Amino acid sequence: MSYTGDAMTRKLVTFKINGSSYETAVREYDVLLDVVRENLNLTGTKRGCDFGTCGCCTVLVDGRARLSCLTLALECVGKEITTIEGLKTDVLHPLQQTFADAGGSQCGFCTQGFIMTAKAFLDEHANPSREEIEEAISGNMCRCTGYIKIVDAIEMAANDKRNGC
């Protein structure tokens, strides 16, 4: 696969996002964040720092948390991408619910990044300690500094999951 870097030309490719296929035109220098927000209008994913420091743009690629600002869109062709919009079914995802219940969201800009990071983490860790949760979300920043309630929310979701709620 080779593409020339003419800024005016776009390539038509297909992405698998939230269980659906989307055909869209991308430039080779578009990062996944650009495609998700600008091409597909899935604006739940936020652009924070563009530098891999804040975690606001976290999405899942093949089930693992990834920074969409540091991922070229063309790298993701053929992979399963999940954004925050893909978590909700007819009810809120358990993590969305516990973030609301615990007050784990203030201005809300960082919230989806925390939820996507926490989802990937809880999928692999059924019974995490608070310390493990804190370590797992170390790549996400909350500038309202509401970390305690964010950890509370993730802990609640882990407990609910274990108790089969």
Place this chain on the structure above:
Amino acid sequence: MKPAPFDYHAPTTLAEALALLDEYGFDAKLLAGGQSLVPTMNFRLALPEILIDINHIADLAFVRNEDDGLHIGALTRHAELERSELVAEKAPLLAEAMPNVAHSQIRNRGTIGGSLAHADPAAELPAIMIALEARFRIQSQSDDRWIAASDFFVDLFTTELEAEEILTEIVIPPLPARTGCAFLELARRHGDFALVGAATRVTLDNLGACSEARIVLLSVGNTSVRAVLAEQSLQGKALTGQNIRDAALIASDQDIEPPADMHATEKYRRQLTKVLAERTLTKALERATSAP
């Protein structure tokens, strides 16, 4: 911001990638995990004309044990090393350091080869590789050579790699008998770059004295720095608390010229070096004593 336009190539074999590098040389950049390259492209600090995405070369991602040591493919993700039982068994120092290598999202994508070739003096993996006496395989279209980790890192973000070469494989030799290792670092936020870190390895002789010590420090110079005078001071000696404290003081006072920046003063980095050298030596000794 957005990266500047570039030509994009995604070879599926090493031979294709080497041919592209041979053709484009300095105009090309290799994209492995991209967790250091893409941020610099986003801010247009890096403006490669050609991007060679090596993520489709499946042969470059592996972890396997052989007689001469643990072989790791350069494209192996940090997250795989972190989860690998083979790494935990054969290279416990590497396993101990992995959770400190950036954050989970970055470990899911970043690669060992990318981190080593990037040669950030604040990164953990270069120091770990020097402490473990790893060897790197470097390939180009016309050459296939091995280089010791201690010879690979030249200066700030600078290695022995030529423009047409790719780091393809890392070999970590088995630890000698009666050897223990330890890694510690201090960062403002878990997973951020360390203010100072220490990767230490101690081998004891039959009588329990130190036959070899390696202390490799990160974030105190333009590359990972071996505390050579401190290492020598321990040679042949019993690793008493006093001898360890003396060596830690030599490391912090004589072996390094740490930079001062907005994150830490020179004096603070020396203080941290002393503390981390002492703690890692003590831990490595404890592990060497109980090692086979």
